[in-house]
Amino acid sequence: MLEERDVQIRGYKIRLPLDVLLVASANPEDYTNRGRIITPLKDRFGSQIRTHYPLETETEVAIMRQEARPASVGSVTVNMPHYMEQVVATFSHLARGSNQVNQRSGVSVRLSVSNLEVLGANALRRGLRAGEQVVVPRVCDLGSLAASSSGKIEIESMEDGREGLILENLVKAAVLTVFKEELSFEQVRDVLAAFEEGAIVHTGDDVPSADLARLVAEVPALQAPVARLCGGDESPAALAAAVEFVLEGLHLSKRLNKDITSGSGAATYRGRS
Known part of the structure; x- marks a missing residue:
């Protein structure tokens, strides 16, 4: 119906007015962070649909704030400082530009959202152990980023066991980048x-x-x-x-x-x- 725009009923051509909302998704292999046309959607809908990852870290941070679920237990709250949000977003941006990361598989914004949640949860765990009512993520909590990103980023390395080291180096690079900016x-x-x-x-x-x-x-x-x-x-x-x-x-x-x-x-x- 979407392709032919009409229906045949016993030889009679009947054209039906369509009033539909189409929702489509694409695999990372179908597009790149440079905003290439999503070929499968163009083939099916005849649409020039373009997409790309956030070009600025501020845009990514805004999406992270909107989508992430804040970590909290009882009266204990987690306050996420802006520079730690920037570290999480910068980590994803550096991964998208790294030749050690498979760019065909991509590094989605969902990873940034997940990492922000994991960072907050790790800080909450530390705060609960210390008996603190207000918790703010610290550098010592950033080790959770490499762990939570493992398996979600496809590392291109011929050596076994290098994935963790590559992710840790990306975290360090993100911290250094944000430090110099701040x-x-x-x-x-x-x-x-x-x-x-x-x-x-x-x-x-x-x-x-x-x-x-x-x-x-x-x-x-x-x-x-x-x-x-x-x-x-x-x-x-x-x-x-x-x-x-x-x-x-x-x-x-x-x-x-x-x-x-x-x-x-x-x-x-x-x-x-």
């Missing part, structure tokens, strides 16, 4: 000076937010970059997340050393001198 070197110069004088910071799942939040008062150089990231939120969870993000950004910029305790997820940041 903070300039001038804003963190004094933080580096504090670590060169011997400051040491321990982070990880088992470190309460209050402990990291106290560093803002103990290391005055952290106040300016942390305030910029928090955007007025002075809760211990928000301050802790911002502190950890600044330290991880400096580490990925090769300006701080980071010692990781295998198996526990705990980390220690120290100066390079």
